[in-house]
Amino acid sequence: MRFPRWLRPTLFIAALLAIWEIAVDLHPGQILPGPVSVAGGIVDLLQHGLLLKYVVASLFRVTWGFSLAAVLAIPIGLTLGWYRRGEMAFNPLVQIFRPISPLAWIPLAILWFGVGDLAAIFLIFVGCFFPLLLTAMSAVHNIPAVYINAGRNFGLSPSAFVSRVLYPAVIPQLLVGLRITLGVAWLVVVAAEMISVNSGLGFLIVDARNAGNRYDLVVAGMVVIGVIGLLLDIGMRSLEQIKSFRWRSSEG
Amino acid sequence: MSQTQVVVSGTKSAPKLRVDHLGVVYDRDGQSMPVLEDINLEVRDGEFICIVGPSGCGKSTLLNAMAGFLSPTSGSVSIDGETVTGPDPRRILVFQERGVFPWLTVEGNIGFGLSKLPRAEREKRIAHYVKTVRLEGFENSYPSDLSGGMRQRLQVARALAVNPDILFLDEPFGALDSITRVIMRGELLRIWEAVRRTILFVTHDIDEAVQLADRVVVLSSRPARIQDVLTIDIAHPRNISSPRYLELRDELLKQIGLAYEI
Numbered sequence: 001m002r003f004p005r006w007l008r009p010t011l012f013i014a015a016l017l018a019i020w021e022i023a024v025d026l027h028p029g030q031i032l033p034g035p036v037s038v039a040g041g042i043v044d045l046l047q048h049g050l051l052l053k054y055v056v057a058s059l060f061r062v063t064w065g066f067s068l069a070a071v072l073a074i075p076i077g078l079t080l081g082w083y084r085r086g087e088m089a090f091n092p093l094v095q096i097f098r099p100i101s102p103l104a105w106i107p108l109a110i111l112w113f114g115v116g117d118l119a120a121i122f123l124i125f126v127g128c129f130f131p132l133l134l135t136a137m138s139a140v141h142n143i144p145a146v147y148i149n150a151g152r153n154f155g156l157s158p159s160a161f162v163s164r165v166l167y168p169a170v171i172p173q174l175l176v177g178l179r180i181t182l183g184v185a186w187l188v189v190v191a192a193e194m195i196s197v198n199s200g201l202g203f204l205i206v207d208a209r210n211a212g213n214r215y216d217l218v219v220a221g222m223v224v225i226g227v228i229g230l231l232l233d234i235g236m237r238s239l240e241q242i243k244s245f246r247w248r249s250s251e252g
Numbered sequence: 253m254s255q256t257q258v259v260v261s262g263t264k265s266a267p268k269l270r271v272d273h274l275g276v277v278y279d280r281d282g283q284s285m286p287v288l289e290d291i292n293l294e295v296r297d298g299e300f301i302c303i304v305g306p307s308g309c310g311k312s313t314l315l316n317a318m319a320g321f322l323s324p325t326s327g328s329v330s331i332d333g334e335t336v337t338g339p340d341p342r343r344i345l346v347f348q349e350r351g352v353f354p355w356l357t358v359e360g361n362i363g364f365g366l367s368k369l370p371r372a373e374r375e376k377r378i379a380h381y382v383k384t385v386r387l388e389g390f391e392n393s394y395p396s397d398l399s400g401g402m403r404q405r406l407q408v409a410r411a412l413a414v415n416p417d418i419l420f421l422d423e424p425f426g427a428l429d430s431i432t433r434v435i436m437r438g439e440l441l442r443i444w445e446a447v448r449r450t451i452l453f454v455t456h457d458i459d460e461a462v463q464l465a466d467r468v469v470v471l472s473s474r475p476a477r478i479q480d481v482l483t484i485d486i487a488h489p490r491n492i493s494s495p496r497y498l499e500l501r502d503e504l505l506k507q508i509g510l511a512y513e514i
Contacts, residue, residue, distance in 0.1 A: 146349075147350075149339070150345075150347070150351055150353070152321075153319070153339045153340075153344055154341050154365040155340065160367070165353075168356075171355070
């Protein structure tokens with residue numbers, strides 16, 4: 001028997017939801033809300049117009065923080081990767097900053113930018129910058145020498161060499177790095193919103209608990225975060241499928 | 253009148269490519285390792301030269317030095333009397349594998365070196381070389397959809413499209429299966445006879461050398477010197493079971509065998 005590809009995961013999730021609901025019904029004293037009340041919470045949020053507002057607020061911060069990090073980290077990383085001496089000078093610094101959790105920057109972010117969008121965007125930026133920098137550096141190292149030599153052979157100007165050989169050669173690795181980092185950004189935004197702003201999905205979760213122990217809304221927020229994270233990942237993966245980007249996997 | 257004739261015959265006898273006391277020394281972990289020693293060679297315009305030698309002897313190093321990818325430790329390489337100082341679009345190196353850009357289509361690869369041409373001219377040139385290497389119908393395919401032999405033909409087409417004087421081929425068919433290799437030799441000869449460019453072709457395959465070359469340069473084992481230069485005096489198409497062919501082939505085998513014993 002052949003099922004459509006989407007059928008198996010859908011059935012599996014449906015089964016898990018059913019088990020969840022049954023378990024919650026059997027133990028009404030527990031404080032984990034069941035799927036029905038979570039769905040009710042999502043509907044509640046939708047009716048108040050809060051869900052869309054919060055999702056947009058979170059995505060807005062992620063877009064800015066992630067884009068700023070990408071725009072800065074990728075050119076710097078590519079340059080450092082190409083000029084090994086520059087990398088040798090910068091590498092210790094990068095390795096010191098990289099393991100610092102972006103959440104450790106929260107006090108400084110609030111001190112510098114106050115409570116608001118800028119602080120959250122800064123935290124996402126910090127969380128994305130170093131992974132992207134390292135991705136770009138290693139992507140340059142991994143360009144097969146054959147492409148570089150072929151590019152040199154045809155007498156390209158330095159700028160043409162960058163745009164026609166270097167850049168397309170690193171794209172597949174950069175896309176993987178961008179996809180993973182976007183996931184990081186989505187993790188960081190929720191944490192940042194719990195502390196440094198008063199809108200967004202992270203704020204929704206903290207607020208729902210503080211303002212009246214609405215755990216159905218807490219879990220609703222978690223579900224929405226998960227679903228949007230999945231959609232972001234699918235979006236980035238679809239970029240990787242573009243033929244002129246996808247070459248690495250197909251050529252080995 | 254007579255003066256002009258002198259000038260013409262003068263340019264004719266000047267070599268296209270000249271390797272003069274070329275030496276290359278690699279530096280490995282602080283130890284110097286001579287790879288090429290006192291290589292002297294003159295190549296005429298339009299000549300097909302094969303370079304053979306025991307594996308690891310420095311055939312590719314020699315080719316890379318001639319193509320300008322490697323600066324010699326001593327001696328020099330000159331083309332048309334001009335010393336080679338770096339890679340140049342007038343002479344293109346074709347690599348053993350993965351040489352085509354996987355992010356470009358067949359057309360994109362062939363047109364890679366043609367971005368300075370006006371659009372119409374570029375398209376004409378691309379179409380011409382698609383036909384030359386028989387890749388019609390694959391213009392919009394990516395290299396990942398081509399077979400190994402097609403990819404190598406594509407690489408040759410990309411090289412030819414910029415009208416180079418010299419093609420350097422570094423074991424271009426080395427990664428192909430034996431049947432495809434035989435077909436590719438025929439294709440290369442057909443292309444060479446049509447465009448008449450100078451070709452320097454590195455191979456470890458004795459038969460390949462005797463089938464293709466005007467002259468075969470035999471290198472000794474490392475540090476490589478030129479052990480012998482064999483003229484293959486058989487007209488194309490070559491009968492590979494003719495006595496002369498077998499004689500030359502045996503001679504080359506003997507040369508390589510000797511090189512192994514030393």
